[in-house]
Amino acid sequence: MNLDYSESEQTFREEVQNFIRANIPSTIKAKIDARQKLANEDYIAWHKILYGRGWVAPNWPTEFGGIGWTPLQCHIFDEEIGLAGIPRVMPFGVNMVGPVIMEFGTDAQKEYYLPRILSCEDVWCQGYSEPSSGSDLASLKTRAVRDGDQYVVNGSKIWTTSAHWADLIFCLVRTDTEVKNQEGISFLLINMHDPGIDVRPIITMDGGHEVNQVFFTDVRVPVTNLVGEENKGWTYAKFLLKHERAGIAAIGSQKRQLNRLKEIARAEQSNGQALIEEPRFRDKISKAEIDLMALEYTELRAVSAANQGEVPGTEVNLLKIRGSEMQQKISELLIEAIGYYANPFVPDSFEAGWNEEPIGPDYAATLAPEYFNWRKSSIYAGSNEVQKNIISKMVLGL
Amino acid sequence: MDFTLSDEQKLLKDSVDRFVAEKYGLDVRRALVASEDGFGRENWKTFAELGWLAIPFAEASGGLGGGPIEVMVLMEAFGRGLVVEPFISTILTGASLVEALGDKEQKAAILPSVIQGKKLITFAHVEPQARFTLSDIMTTATADGGRYRISGHKAVVFGGDSANHLIVSARTSGDQRDENGISLFLVDAEAEGVTRRSYGTVDGLRAADVALKDVLVGPEALLGEEGDTFATIESVVDSATAAVCAEAVGIMDSLHEQTLEHLNTREQFGVKLGKFQALQHRSVDMFVACQEARTMTYVATLSLDKPRTERIRAVSAAKSHIGRAGRLVGQEAVQLHGGMGMTDELAVGHYFKRLTMIDTLFGNMDHHLERFAAAVYG
Structure with missing residues (x-):
């Protein structure tokens, strides 16, 4: 037993750090430092830089253009990206539909889609949740009816992140209404630019636009876009959910947030002393830092086991719960830390190019919207209550 | 980065897990808690025979040269079995301090008998006013004709009722909470001036409040450098x-x-x-x-x-x-x-x-x- 990274892992970490420093475009770096929103072009630009280095899909097998990094290397890479404040590669292609196509797709699908995912030729989004099917995903109703060599799709998907940017959506659709919910679902790839698709923005309470509702009206999809077998989509969906939750604890970006919290607590004054000296607040920060340590090393226990060849199990559900709770906790402390200056709300200041004098300290403007935004993390990717149901059944045998 | 036990550590784990599962049911524990000593002398002998009491000590001290991981393996199993034997007080604090600070004679006098399970030793350190502050020591040791005269009150000394030796911390200089000026003394638990008020604890262990009144010890009782043990x-x-x-x-x-x-x-x-x-x-x-x-x-x-x-x-x-x-x-x-x-x-x-x-x-x-x-x- 030991807690230390090996020499080659340390070298690898430095290599990643150097690469980020040397390659992050100054325009993106400026936005990150100013905590302004990144545009779709920024995500694509960074994706292509990683693609140039061959670092888009560290977790893919080499035969499909992956790198074959060890799980610990993947963890280190992800941690460094997070510490630098750089958003991850959009997960919908690389981490979600990519592995499904690799595992269940036809050769033609593999040959066409996988290289385009790597090079970011296509931007993907995920069509899972529906207005009446949230936690009970298998009750989904979006209908795909076979008509010759096409499916005709009608229905609606909701909470679709990046649908307003996406070229393709992978969708769970109902192809059989006569059987048990889980047995009548298929996995379809649909072109977002096809006629009959309507994307309407959903503005969240922080004022942001990340998610959408997508409407399908008589959308015609070639049967060659079916992944795997008809009515076996639920199996593929479950396979994908595992990938969706991998790395969900986001240790690197959480450490960055915690460092930010400590900097702010050193800068803010309370009763003539730095806020970090104020016992009540100091306790909260210390608890958060200790809890993050517990989360980090709990994840590392799993990563290190995977490194030694163990098959990842249900620890991902635990990491989802604790990871989201920690994101929310730190964002909560961040708005507590800035007192009154949590109040001013100037949405223009989140956009690139805004260069007016900030209201209050320059670190304050985005904290309240971020806090409100982070309430999503205990809801998405399977709500924390659903995660607890899974642990209860699969791990505890209740 | 590795969170797995070595083969030897796994053997240790099997052995202590088996002991706890087979020999340490709740009824057994109940009887031990109610016994005069409050723990099993026979168990302690078994621990010694199995080498568990030797684990954290260097081979030069007659130990097995185990480290924190081996101790962790033992303690997790002891927790699982709710073991009441005085392993923490005797092995992890008392004897560990002797190994860390003792001279040749002191080690020879204490460590072999502890490792063989014949003697018990505990660290009489905490005081009523100190709460959890390790440097808060009011017990004093004053020079008295080439000897030290120790007086003070040590609170909730675990294993203090059955210990043969006490390691008493006392202030030889400095103010109440100074880290400098704390000295350690090996004191015979039966020495004149030592009064132990023994009691059971709410979780089934034994402890004692120890009053020290003009306890006289020679310079050979000083463990480590005077005033420099913190x-x-x-x-x-x-x-x-x-x-x-x-x-x-x-x-x-x-x-x-x-x-x-x-x-x-x-x-x-x-x-x-x-x-x-x-x-x-x-x-x-x-x-x-x-x-x-x-x-x-x-x-x-x-x-x-x-x-x-x-x-x-x-x-x-x-x-x-x-x-x-x-x-x-x-x-x-x-x-x-x-x-x-x-x-x-x-x-x-x-x-x-x-x-x-x-x-x-x-x-x-x-x-x-x-x-x-x-x-x-x-």
Whole structure:
């Protein structure tokens, strides 16, 4: 037993750090430092830089253009990206539909889609949740009816992140209404630019636009876009959910947030002393830092086991719960830390190019919207209550 | 980065797990707690024969040269079995201080007899006013014609009733909370001027409040340099703290298992309790707390050989975290057992009591939260 990274892992970490420093475009770096929103072009630009280095899909097998990094290397890479404040590669292609196509797709699908995912030729989004099917995903109703060599799709998907940017959506659709919910679902790839698709923005309470509702009206999809077998989509969906939750604890970006919290607590004054000296607040920060340590090393226990060849199990559900709770906790402390200056709300200041004098300290403007935004993390990717149901059944045998 | 035990460590784990499973049922423990010594002399002999008492000591001291990981393996199993033998007081504090600070004669006089299970020794350090501050020492040792005259009051000295030797900390210089000026003395537990008021503790152990009144010891009793022992005390106590974290993990895992068994057995409203989602989610919270407590025990244990600040950061983070996690797991275990959880008959209450008292041992969750913050934020 030991807690230390090996020499080659340390070298690898430095290599990643150097690469980020040397390659992050100054325009993106400026936005990150100013905590302004990144545009779709920024995500694509960074994706292509990683693609140039061959670092888009560290977790893919080499035969499909992956790198074959060890799980610990993947963890280190992800941690460094997070510490630098750089958003991850959009997960919908690389981490979600990519592995499904690799595992269940036809050769033609593999040959066409996988290289385009790597090079970011296509931007993907995920069509899972529906207005009446949230936690009970298998009750989904979006209908795909076979008509010759096409499916005709009608229905609606909701909470679709990046649908307003996406070229393709992978969708769970109902192809059989006569059987048990889980047995009548298929996995379809649909072109977002096809006629009959309507994307309407959903503005969240922080004022942001990340998610959408997508409407399908008589959308015609070639049967060659079916992944795997008809009515076996639920199996593929479950396979994908595992990938969706991998790395969900986001240790690197959480450490960055915690460092930010400590900097702010050193800068803010309370009763003539730095806020970090104020016992009540100091306790909260210390608890958060200790809890993050517990989360980090709990994840590392799993990563290190995977490194030694163990098959990842249900620890991902635990990491989802604790990871989201920690994101929310730190964002909560961040708005507590800035007192009154949590109040001013100037949405223009989140956009690139805004260069007016900030209201209050320059670190304050985005904290309240971020806090409100982070309430999503205990809801998405399977709500924390659903995660607890899974642990209860699969791990505890209740 | 590796969280697996070596083959030798696995053998040790098998051996101590087997001992606990076969020889340490609740009835056995009950009898031991009620016995005159409050623990099993026979068990202690077995520990010695199996080499467990020799584990943390260097081969030069007659030990097996084991490290924090071996101690962790033992302590987790001791927690699982709710073992009452004085391993923490005698091995992890008393004898460990002798090994760290003793000269050749002192080591020869103490360590072999301790390792062979013949003598017990404990660290009489904490004082009523000190709470968890390790440097808060009012007991004094004043020079008296080439000897030291020691007077003071030591509070809740675990194993203090049965110990043959006490290591008494006393101030030879400095103010009440100074880190400098604390000296350690090897004192015979029967020495003139030593009065022990012994009692049982709420979790089934034994302790004593020790009054020292004009106890005279010679210069050969001085352990380590006069007035310069604090760094060693702190590091020995940190190691012992990591060890009780492991004990807590053993207890928490057992409480969780007992709870799951109950939920899978007892029926109300015509179904197993485990079918109720309110109870399922609470047992998942317990599971998460157990997992994180185990993680933090690993972090503390594997950081004991790191530089001081890093060691403090890890050990205090772990003890503080486990204080909270232990409270959750203990209280939930009782709650989910319903009325039966309140009884003396069931094991749950006994585990809960020990787990609760562990939070007071070597500093509670608040003490370690501030110690962590001071190390990290200044």
